[in-house]
Amino acid sequence: MTTGQRAPDSDLETLTLGLALRLEELVARESLTELVRSMYALFGIPVRVFAGDGTLLADASTEQPLCHYVNTLRQGASACSQTVLGAKRKEPDAHGDATHACFSGAVYRVVAIDYDGRRLGKAILGPYLAPEVDAAPSALLAVDPALDPTRARDLLLRMPRAREDAVALIADHLRCALDLILFAGHKALLTSQMHLATVRESYRELSEKNQRLQEAFDRLKELDRLKSNFLGTVSHELRTPLTSIIGYSEMLGEGIAGPLQDEQKDFVQTIRDKGEQLLVLISGLLDMSKLESGTMSLRRTRTDLEGVLEDAVATLLPLARKRSIEVVLDVAGPLPELRADGERLRQVFLNLIDNAMKFSGERSTVRLSARTVAFGDGPEEDEGLSLLAPARQAIEVRVADRGIGIAPDVRSRVFDPFYQVDSSSTREYGGAGLGLSIVKRLVEAHGGTVFIEPNDPSGTVFVVTIPIEVESQPK
Ligand SMILES: Nc1ncnc2c1ncn2[C@@H]1O[C@H](COP(=O)(O)OP(=O)(O)OP(=O)(O)O)[C@@H](O)[C@H]1O
Ligand SMILES: [Mg+2]
Structure with a gap:
């Protein structure tokens, strides 16, 4: 798990070496605490783990009765904190170990936590007492004039006991366990860093592509x-x-x-x-x-749509007669007036009727039916409901023929400029493929919609819906 000194030559290495590893980032505090607690339970020696900057990360210890007692004495308390500070500041040797002695005769062992050639923190085991100690040392007895020697000795002998070689084994065990946890933590950290790097890279690529698309779009526009x-x-x-x-x-x-x-x-x-x-x-x-350029303006006036439809039918009547096609106009009840450009609406229905006749056989029927509907709802919506919401009323005109029909997959494409379903039939029927694109734009300029339905058993129905503006409704 140690890395050599050569320069990084892959993305992964750059990632690994460039990362400032911190103990608290590699291991969750809970896992550390669990580990040191289990060691304390097993060996009875207190364990604390500190981060590189001295922050306490995990603590499995209870205050020793002797420490508690000495801490109640003024000079004793100051000596105690000096000892603890000394243990914290102690730097482990090249093997990662050091010991720090307390005036009480107890010992702290300082264990380096190294990973990947870097020092991430340290663990402090102790205080513990050598098994052979059976009397209070003079340093303990002299630590504070108020110290009770008998009590101090009694409490000292209740300290956890351990031989140095046993503590060295415990330290090794702690190091091994930490190594494993750190390895897993490092792997997870690297994975998430790589994931982040990948996401960042994909984002950069996407942004670039987006930019190129935007440029292409602007050029096309x-x-x-x-x-x-x-x-x-x-x-x-x-x-x-x-x-x-x-x-x-x-x-x-x-x-x-x-x-x-x-x-x-x-x-x-x-x-x-x-x-x-x-x-x-x-x-x-x-x-x-x-x-397309938005320069066509509508001249909206009060418009009687029934009149517009009659006019469109009358205009195309000679052509219909020539082809023996019957054009039927069927208006359900009086239609409300529209605020619309009558001439442009006439153009819409001329185009639709012209198509209906053009793509029907001779002696066929083209039927125009108009009625008031609720705008935004389906054509089957009942009229009672639409009357409840006058602000959303519209006039729906259906232009139905029994001609060659339009296949479902091209029903939206026929509204594209110059699109004709079958160029061979166009040669037969003439036209440039512009009629429906004009129809759609004019209807939409009136706030309306146009769509295609099949006519049973054959033919097409163009459904045009034009909303009635509130102020233009009949009083
Ligand atoms: N009622 C219809 N029945 C069957 N096909 C239709 C009908 N209306 C339109 N189409 C199809 O949609 C295509 C586009 O219609 P559109 O009105 O835009 O063009 P066009 O009639 O071919 O030419 P133009 O309207 O410019 O004279 C037509 O060429 C035809 O293929
Ligand atoms: Mg046409």
Whole structure:
């Protein structure tokens, strides 16, 4: 258990050698006390253990009757404390042993507690008396003029007795036991120090990684902002010439620049249709970039949602007729007014109805149903309860179709910009994958939520919930 003088060359050694070992840190006081008490019980010789700085750590002794008596005398008490101090200050020799004699003839044995080449403290055994002593020495009789020689002799002979060689064995035994306890304590201390060092290292690594992640995140955020700016600028710049293309093709189609043949009319009509398609896409991009950069402001006014829904349905009716799709609007009771941006909500439902028709077969039905619900609760929540808490009321609109449906694992992804479940079907249906991301951001800008439910046996239900602000409720 002793270590050489060479320089530490491993983490463990650095840890071991760098540690200022202290007896009281290596061994619990209770264990020490237990040890010295058992030795006192076995051999009858008092034992005390002191830390390197002289602090008493464990004590198994009772005051000897002679000491008690001498301590009651003035000069005797001072001689006693000198003796005890002397024993405490005694430095053990190279073998770790020393003795200190008391004026009474009793002896203290001082035992060094060494570990790993370091002195951690000492143990003091005694006082004890050699077996052959049968009379009070003159030093004891002269210690105080008030001392009663007969009493002093009687009490002296009641001191624990031990031969020097027996005490040396007891000292060895104590050293061995302490060595074992210290070894276990040192191991535990090292383990905990290593554990601490490992935790510290992991923490440092984590902090570094966290820092790198934060930097990457900031870079991505900046890139995202640049992308939104770019999209916004490009879309804006594209819109002006496109409006002219649409306007001029419209005028051409109407024959303002001279009559056109049928085939020419068809061509012009195609230019106009594609131009309008492009305009929708560019407007979507512009909306997206405004929503992402937070520059789109809502113009909230008192809004009748039923009117908004009727308007959205009417706008898409020609398209529905073309595909023989029936669009049904079903409103449960009068809906409370919302404080909302009616135009933006119209855009939300146009997108949802457009999707519902786009991803349904011909001669299908798209059903819109609206009702008042308690906000924050499930759609099945009964209306009686929601009336009890008017401040948490909301209007729920369900847009249900019987189309191709959306698989559960992509239901949250369809709200990502440009995400389309199946790019081959997109080619068939058209679109850029922006509609739902705009829907989600607009609904959330109104403090609402949107999620997807399956429609039994086939199709999709988009559930939009918009909360009603307290001040906007009908009186
Ligand atoms: N009612 C629906 N039924 C089945 N799939 C749907 C439905 N609505 C949306 N999807 C899926 O979610 C994807 C994203 O929809 P989103 O409205 O964002 O884009 P899009 O309709 O493809 O294009 P855009 O709306 O920009 O014209 C769609 O491409 C489609 O795969
Ligand atoms: Mg769409």
